[in-house]
Amino acid sequence: MTEVIRDVLMVGTGPSALTAAIYTTREDIDTILYERATIGGLAATTDMIDNYPGFPEGVPGMELAEKFEKQVARFGAQIDFGDISSVKREDEYLVVEVDGQPVKTRSVLIATGSDYKKLGIPGEAELYGRGAHYCATCDGAFYKEKKLAVVGGGNSAVQEAIFLTRYASHIDLLVRSSVKASEVLQEDLQKYVDAGKITVHLETKPLEITEEGGRASGVIIEGPEGTQTLNVDAVFVFVGLIPNSGFLKDSDVTLDETGLVVTNERFETSMPGVFASGDVRSGAVRQVVSAAGEGAAVALTIREYIDDLKRRGL
């Protein structure tokens, strides 16, 4: 029985991995992708993507993901379902544990993305993309002259609340304890509070996002003044990011303090033969087209790496 050794094994099937696979398979580089949950990643679960260039009227995330997948299939990439638990080097190959079984490969692309931390309250999952949001750059523009609630008290919550004032008529900022953002941001926030654009609710937690006609209609909050309902058109949640990098914790791949994979500008990680691109990468801007663009770039680096290995007879 001949042992199969892959040229490149990609972990994840979001825009970054699928784009990388378009490039590698189009160049006849043997490529396998493993997905744990949904092909297309976070993009596939997005209601409407307005800023992926090439779709002037916007495109539903699921439809875009299907187009990516179809393009990959056309060039012959293999997509399998499987859960990755570790990446190790054994002599000249890398060994990736897939559902407990070792798979040998010459190179690995980590493109597992990041998940937004959720509140875990009623209405949140049901209204995802229709009033429950996690990305201001992506979805803020849908709420011109609307009322919003923003959840969180850290740097990103305050920064995104200020950013959203360019669209929203008013923002309720819901902070669990006190505002933890930097002094500069807090001073900035105060200006918007003084101008009546942002109202800060301290020691306040959201209990439920309410719905009307399939869209968010408000948020029920509990604070010093008891329980009340704020009438808002959407709730933007910024309480943290969870990079999908847990399977790397015992590997030689360096992660930053938040768990994102550290790479150089050629998308090489600290572990030879292991590359990373897209939202799991430290420094990524978390936009579909940027993740895709990095996928094309990392594919060129991977091609060079594999050509070099083969030149040396490995």
Next chain:
Amino acid sequence: MTEVIRDVLMVGTGPSALTAAIYTTREDIDTILYERATIGGLAATTDMIDNYPGFPEGVPGMELAEKFEKQVARFGAQIDFGDISSVKREDEYLVVEVDGQPVKTRSVLIATGSDYKKLGIPGEAELYGRGAHYCATCDGAFYKEKKLAVVGGGNSAVQEAIFLTRYASHIDLLVRSSVKASEVLQEDLQKYVDAGKITVHLETKPLEITEEGGRASGVIIEGPEGTQTLNVDAVFVFVGLIPNSGFLKDSDVTLDETGLVVTNERFETSMPGVFASGDVRSGAVRQVVSAAGEGAAVALTIREYIDDLKRRGL
């Protein structure tokens, strides 16, 4: 008369500038783009783009460029024709010379791309994209089991000729004088010559690309053995790249030894308020989706820069 001060002035209208403009205008940042020749840049002049994710069957370059432009127009960006001759700082603003007239702006995005150096022989322009090519990663896959000619003797010509052997049945490498590529590449090349995959023609120049039925049918060459016609399905030309950065030569923007704009990973150049993305940037991989991805990323950096200026009352 009130003087108009732009938030961001973009030089170029290729995939990188258009994507950046989708992002900035969608966020209501006042944006103007200047184009010297064709809206859509090099992408617009490409016959068929096979590897831009989201178009499973490929998309004609002109059609993709039109989609980008339509999307930009939807968010309200202004595109004007004009030739940029300099970028200078005057007190708190940047001044860009457009057709000899000064235009004031808070920030500048340089996304002018690069042009491939041409041979300037008959048939080359006429058969562009249909047998005359300048990018192996983009167009090599269209020539599986076909015969190709590659023009050039430097590192990129030898590297791309070797790369193209994964598709082509045979390659004629046309070298004006002698092979100038690195020793490693020359050793590598020798293996392909020994295997009969590549034939090297030294002291040889192409005179004309011949046509049959609207596609390239061969190349007429002149060498030590006189003039002859090689029957090939396409000619790939790798004789150099011309970054469109001439207008920056008296500016504070640092260029690398080939004339490409040097940036850090946030796409900032050495000149405050001036940013660069896409094929004019040193380190760019020269793929449409990567240029677009960088456009989204640089737009986020520009937004931060402008927000910071305005916070300081500038």
